[in-house]
Amino acid sequence: MTNLVAEANVANGTFIHREATPEEIEREKKFQAEAKAADERQALEDLELAAAKRELLDKLGITEEEAKLLLK
Amino acid sequence: MATTTNYGWETPDDTDLVKDGAAAIRTLGSAIDTSLVDLKGGTTGQVLSKASNTDMDFTWGTSGGLTLISTATPSAATTVSFTSIPTTYKMLIVKYVARQSVNNTYFSVQLNAQASGHNWVATAIQGNNLCLLSAVAANESGFAINSRFSVVPICATTDTADQCQGVFQIYDADLSQTRHQVTWKASGRGSLTQHNEGNGYIDLTSAGAITQIDFIRNSTQTITGTFYLYGAF
Numbered sequence A: 001m002t003n004l005v006a007e008a009n010v011a012n013g014t015f016i017h018r019e020a021t022p023e024e025i026e027r028e029k030k031f032q033a034e035a036k037a038a039d040e041r042q043a044l045e046d047l048e049l050a051a052a053k054r055e056l057l058d059k060l061g062i063t064e065e066e067a068k069l070l071l072k
Numbered sequence B: 001m002a003t004t005t006n007y008g009w010e011t012p013d014d015t016d017l018v019k020d021g022a023a024a025i026r027t028l029g030s031a032i033d034t035s036l037v038d039l040k041g042g043t044t045g046q047v048l049s050k051a052s053n054t055d056m057d058f059t060w061g062t063s064g065g066l067t068l069i070s071t072a073t074p075s076a077a078t079t080v081s082f083t084s085i086p087t088t089y090k091m092l093i094v095k096y097v098a099r100q101s102v103n104n105t106y107f108s109v110q111l112n113a114q115a116s117g118h119n120w121v122a123t124a125i126q127g128n129n130l131c132l133l134s135a136v137a138a139n140e141s142g143f144a145i146n147s148r149f150s151v152v153p154i155c156a157t158t159d160t161a162d163q164c165q166g167v168f169q170i171y172d173a174d175l176s177q178t179r180h181q182v183t184w185k186a187s188g189r190g191s192l193t194q195h196n197e198g199n200g201y202i203d204l205t206s207a208g209a210i211t212q213i214d215f216i217r218n219s220t221q222t223i224t225g226t227f228y229l230y231g232a233f
Helices: A022-060 A064-071 B018-035
Strands: A004-009 A014-019 B046-051 B058-059 B067-072 B079-083 B091-100 B107-111 B116-124 B131-140 B166-171 B177-189 B193-208 B213-216 B223-230
Touching: A004 B067, A004 B116, A022 A064, A022 B107, A022 B213, B018 B079, B067 B079, B091 B213, B107 B177, B131 B166, B213 B223
Parallel strands: A004 B079
Antiparallel strands: A004 A014, B046 B058, B067 B223, B079 B213, B091 B166, B091 B223, B107 B213, B116 B131, B116 B193, B166 B177, B177 B193
């Protein structure tokens, strides 16, 4: 089975592993699309932050190690 | 007149006449019925407490502590679900310890199988340099759909010491309202260490109590571990 839902039905007091329903698979797909988009946004922000950091260090004319020493 | 040792219920003497047996049984039954009357009643999740120092004086009430409602033990599962949750408890708490089959993947939470309306803010401490991150998101299909802030964070695939562990709480879960507040705290260690904290709320499309909690994966990984669902008042 590829989509295995571990379901605890509280009212019935049962716990089973079962195949996901088509609706659950669709829900998961939507979820995963959002997750992928969020992580891509995050990666872009990381790149922008890294670029901004490099630019600042260049303007100051110091290395990252020197900047860390100055902040101590 | 003979009586029982502990409760003093009246029983027939050895010399009593057999023809009086029906009345004797009725007397004994009535005495037992009276003694146990306080045990009758109560509702799901309530506990029995002493109402006074008097023997057999009890009352039903809320425990004031946590009640273990259900336990899920997913094994290589792609989704973990608690369904048909009774609307008895003010607060629902899921505590979990688990491993995921792929390093640096995560699970997020969706309430009442609702595909939108999840709003959240979160902070995370991450990595060996104690990098502090924060995020705000609106109208998503779950809480913390982001590897940096996830409710079930990244973790080692085999090392039990580096499993993902955490707590997810829902307030006023019993109330039939459109907005439900949540908080979570989680830790895990994959390629880097991760400690996440978040708060949020869901706006349901119509008023209702929380009856379903789903943990949904962000990718193709599976999850193995134990999820405990507790209720509190």
